Amino acid sequence: MEKIKVLFVCMGNICRSPTAEGVFTKLIKEHDLETHFAIDSAGTxxxxxxNEPDLRAQSAALERGIDLSHLRARQVTYGDFEDFDFLLAMDDENYSILINACPEHHQAKIKYFLDYAPHLNERQVPDPYYGGQYGFERVLDMVEEASAGFLKALRESGGIK
Structure with a gap:
């Protein structure tokens, strides 16, 4: 079976995208779907x-049972556009950077992550780096909603059972 390859993307790959990687990984484990996915994160x-994820992101995630300590930041590469089925951007700036760097025939793979949580009425996951602890909690809440919505969308499209 071909795995669904998902890349979560933010700017530096130390806050939002590793949080999304951790949350989505936990979600698919809870649904016993690990064999169906390859999950990664990167920064533009x-x-x-x-570097490891921001310590505040790690702390907030760990309180929800998600260990991010093993993750290391990396930059998006040209090969990612070919290798991944979904490149899920956290905000407008990173979406634009991805679209501008991506070959036209792979641009349909680039989506806003929060489009999978339309009930939030937001399209951008805010960068918590310069905010307080509440910002990391808010990011986790948003990412959990979008992760559930993304998994639901994949199931509804027949991508997974």
């Missing part, structure tokens, strides 16, 4: 390449 910028 290389500022934090090789």
């Amino acid at each position: 910028h290389a500022h934090h390449t090789g």
Whole structure:
């Protein structure tokens, strides 16, 4: 069976996208779907390449049973557009960067992650880096909603059983 390959993308790959990777990984484990997915995260910028996720993101995630400590930041590569089925952007800026860097024949793979949680009435996951702890909790809440919506959309489309 061909795995569904999902890449979560934010700017530095130390807050939002590793949080999304961790949340979605936990969700598919809870549904016993690990064999159906390959999940990763990356940033559009290389500022934090090789670094672990922000300690505040790790702490907030760990309180919800999600360990992000093993993740390391990396930058999106040209090969990611070919390799992944979905590149899920956290906000307008990163969506634009992805679209502009992506070959035209792969652009349909790029989506806003929060489009899978339309009831939130938001399209952008805010960057919590310069905010307080509440920002990381808010990101987790949004990412949990979008992860559930993304999994539901995949099931409804017949992508997984």
